[in-house]
Amino acid sequence: MRISLKVTGAQGQGVNSIGEMCAKGLKRAGYCVFGYKEYMSLIKGGHSSYQLDVASEAIESSETTVDMLVCFNHHGLERNALEVKSCGIILHQTPQWKYTKEQQKVLEDRGIRTVYLPSEDILKKLKAKPILGNVLVTSVVWALLGRKAEELKELVQEQFGHKGEKVVAMNFQCIEEGFAFLGEESGKWKVESGLRLPKSDPSWKDHLLITGSEAMGLGLIHAGCRLYCGYPMTPSSPLLSYIAGMQNKTGMIIKQAEDEITAAQMMSGAMHMGTRAATGTSGGGFDLMTETLSLDAIIENPSVFILAQRPGPATGLPTWTAQGDLLLAVGSSHGEFARCVISVADAQDCYDLMPEAFNIAEKYQTPVIVMTDKQIAEALFTQKPYDQKKAKLDRGNLVTDPKALKKLKSTDRYDPNAKDGISPRWLPGSLAATYCAQGDEHNGDGSVDESAKNAVEQIEKRMKKMKAMERETPEPVLTVMSNEKLAVSNEEPALDLLVVSWGSNKGVIMDALKVAGSGLRVGYLHYTYLWPMKTERLSKLMKKSKKTVLVECNYGGQLGMLIQMAGGPTIKEKILKYDGRPFFVDELQKLLIANS
């Protein structure tokens, strides 16, 4: 069982702060929370929302409808009132508000109650600053959820304790007033909502509430990344902000570059020198980075590019989500070369795949593109504390031992006969024979060599790395729904419905499968490693499945195209979405049922 609440208002009105406070309180009360933000590309005004979906079991998706709607202004009442489910609650702050006749009828039919909170008057009475409206509204929400004022006070104490007793006391007063308000009002409005929190599960209490961007920042730190360079562009900016905010603790070198070309070049220079460095951007910025990516390929420089997708072309929908850049990641940059494209799906991946990305980059001495999107970057996940023992540092064929360094010849650096095309790499400053990291076609020591023979040798050397990568990257992961439970399967069982997807869709697909169960044998095949593309397992599964459906947030079904490009099967059934919004769980369920 799950419930959802949504806070709406103009940007800057406190939508996010209420959302975050409620999320924290609910998690601590023993719930799994998934937070989803919608906002527009402007600073003040507009219409934004923060939705929290709450359950006692793991969820990573939102519903199209909500149990409680909190509105800062009349726009929410106009636009979102009909998203409220039967017996839900609308809490608003617009004096003398009147619904349209049509709205009124629907709301009555659904038994939805509307509560007007005169927050301005209450704040005036308390002589409290307008900013305290957030705490006041939160306390009413909290009371409506049937929770205790003490829980909220604890949070406030934690958050504002450093601001002194006075501030805390004022906050407490607002909380008490919020609870008292409902006491009176509940009689009048007969607030006995259908809104019931599910049974709690204390194991959520010690989880983290973390956005994908923060998780990725922690993941980069964990991976030993010591330099991060970026240029602000939604949805990659929160990563830059987080990791920059951490610099005094981590000692990392952070550079907000003059443009994305610079960001990519600085990352590449730092990697070439021998540290671990990363850069992150969105589609437009990535376009600017692609010449550098190609350079990294020919000089065999390990490099990590984070590509946070939003809908294009051009500026597109800056603050919304999409998966339209998969083929860009795979096909960007001139020339043919080995690269690895992987995608995170949630806060777990955001952390785990960072060391992995660097290990791959250093092992194969080639660029790695890590894909994410606005949905992951800004969603709030309830995440188990990260395992600190799992990641291993793999720096590949990096020579640092002084004796081994002495033995190296200049021509070893790009030796075309190296196994799997992976030749020894050693760092500038090493007491060893020197070489040139050469952007022109070159021979072993990096000298320019335009001969036909050399060209063939070197291209083949670099492409051998693709073969090795293909051999070593994992197959996509299958999760099967059986006995009402989702479980990873290492077999290729016969299925009624096989769902294939990647990236941020994972969470909502898993949640949809849980509910869609209904006796069908359903499986989900998730692609984390997108290039090199593996299709063998998919082929086997498709042969045994009654039906296979591709789910993506783009117009073309790019994963499907990529699978075909790699010689894999054609997935004819597609559920595609390209309106800037992620899939919602109830929406996807209906689509899956219609397709099964």
Next chain:
Amino acid sequence: MSIPLDSGTAKKMSAFHCANQCTWCDGCGDYGIWTAVKRALSESDIPPHGVLLCYDVGCHGNTSDKILGYRFHGLHGRVIPFAAGAKLANPRLPVMAFGGDGASFSEGVGHLVHGIRSNYPITFVLHNNGNYGLTTGQASSLTQQGQPMNSSPNGIPEHTLNSMDFVFSLEPTFVARAWSGDIDMMTKVLKAAIGHRGFAFVDILQACPTYNHFATHSYLMEKCYDVNAEGHTPDDFSKARALALDTSKRIACGVLFQREDMPSFYERLEPRKDCKTTAVEEVQIVDTAEWEHEFM
């Protein structure tokens, strides 16, 4: 004017000798710059393995496999940010970047602006031959107006960029000038640049007999003079700027301006203060548990 080639350090200089043959035109100024770089490095006691030489793309970039040392030959216009990123990762290693006037004042002009402004602790050497050599003699933004060039037979319609005025407007901490025929002078300013605390901008007026028929070797030989020998000290910003700009009669060469009181970009990084290690040495799996508490 005699051009001294033997500095008495031939033995050390030979450490940078590379077997690949040079491919520049007869009389190209790149030969002189190439020699002076080797000399400056050896006279600064920097061995080939103790430096990273980063080359842009252009005729000058073809030095990348004609000299030993750790070298990098990247993209057209982009050498400064690569060199800066490398330097930040390991500030102990001297890093030099070389770029043409096309690379630095057209394709990658933004990087020059921010390189100077950021005061990265690197040396930047401008191979200033007043044209796009490698792509066969098109005009750069430093080409004199009225000069017929490949792709602009009537001369360029745009006015010529006053490069020194531009550079000085960015508040540089080091500006030097030399010309490609004077290896002694180049060696002197390059050594000073390598020893500089922040971003050192070295403008080398480079002869390009094939495409630059206005600022030729003999023209430069006639007009260039050692301004430090005439008593100029590099601590006066306005004087240095005036000297750099006025090339009507004579061209002032030498260290025109230098201030050492400005911290470099790296020195300004708060998290790196009192840090004894380099980012290169710090790569390891880091336990993040303590930073997860704020999300609880």
